[in-house]
Amino acid sequence: LAGFSITVRVYYEDTDAGGVVYYANYLRFMERARTEWLRALGYEQDTLIREEGLLFAVRSASVNFIRPARFNDLLEVNATLSELKRASVTFEQQVLLSDQTIAADGVVRLACLDAASLRPRPIPENLRKDLSRAG
Amino acid sequence: LAGFSITVRVYYEDTDAGGVVYYANYLRFMERARTEWLRALGYEQDTLIREEGLLFAVRSASVNFIRPARFNDLLEVNATLSELKRASVTFEQQVLLSDQTIAADGVVRLACLDAASLRPRPIPENLRKDLSRAG
Amino acid sequence: LAGFSITVRVYYEDTDAGGVVYYANYLRFMERARTEWLRALGYEQDTLIREEGLLFAVRSASVNFIRPARFNDLLEVNATLSELKRASVTFEQQVLLSDQTIAADGVVRLACLDAASLRPRPIPENLRKDLSRAG
């Protein structure tokens, strides 16, 4: 699952009065890609919360907004696991325009949390193995 | 608290590529006004959930989008309690431009729910009295 | 294109602290379905703005929120053209949970506007014919 990507259509809801995608919404698109990457690995996040009592929360995000995406554009959003630690994962992500130029790119680090207490906890061994294999 | 209103500034986040407030966002502005109305009555919704185990959920909304509001406009959003039933409340609301013309108006009905089960429950007597007095 | 529908995945961005889809976001999902319906008819809205100088703006929306959709649900959102007038179109729409029960339904009326002046204008004859055939 290196090179994993999804397509995202830009609707009015995603744009702002500048005529382009509102910059904070690239973070939404990047999250969708991470979610679908995890789903492709066989992990549904609602099941992880309910059965494993764990969730992933974004701890930091560093994003460059390079070229504007516009209403009705069809974007490609990718996600590559770049670091896997005991209780956190880091992704490198890009949002590409249809001509394959980069609209936005960034690095997002997520912590594995206990779903009830919201405190950090180690990633369970099975999940870690699957993440490691896919990254 | 008849004639209750708040002001809402339009930021980029609220607009779309049409250069105007994204229509679904008027529903957000209306909710802010209802929340502040309830707060002015002395009710904090997080306390209602935690201590009374109740929340209000929107059951229906009927909204007319009349004139566009734009980036940086300062809007007035009002909320008037128009009907108080055993387990629901209905508000009439308007979003006004700075020249007092109507950008959007509508009717929003909320049900009182048990916060855990999300099932309808009667509005507690004290709260009902305060709502009734304010409406 | 009667019975037209799309699927919508519920991401964190769509939910609120009640654990369910934030009610105003159903309006976003309904718009996505209308956009894809129009695309299936061969009309791209960015092209309509640029080449025909026209856009559709929501004039009224009346929505019932019946059952909550939750994080990670896969929804079906349909759109049926129910009325076609000289300068407006009306859709009946539903958002369905995976068990085919209705999460939300509603009626949305859109006006055809001149993209520059934002004033009402008649729907062009070709587009009207295609809408009429599909409705």
Next chain:
Amino acid sequence: LAGFSITVRVYYEDTDAGGVVYYANYLRFMERARTEWLRALGYEQDTLIREEGLLFAVRSASVNFIRPARFNDLLEVNATLSELKRASVTFEQQVLLSDQTIAADGVVRLACLDAASLRPRPIPENLRKDLSRAG
């Protein structure tokens, strides 16, 4: 205007099913603070677009999400100009909980763009002076 801050109330619209503020929404709160900072300096952004033909666009944002803010919290969001260059400005920002602990902090860089072409242009001298004095 060193130490400039605004208060932001957390509404349902800002939260997600984790019960906390959706992380991308801190970027919205930070933008509101920058906008109000500029307004306090006497600059309305809609006027800047219309009369000066310029707008500021976020070029990069690096944000740490440290402690969760929750529904109904009253946040303080500050903005400090940390760097002023020929065609860009950089802000250091914090979102504080009511106990003054940090919910999120970050650095946001904005480019000054020509509003029509969306190309970089120098910050006009008057504006630069006012920014410099306030920073």
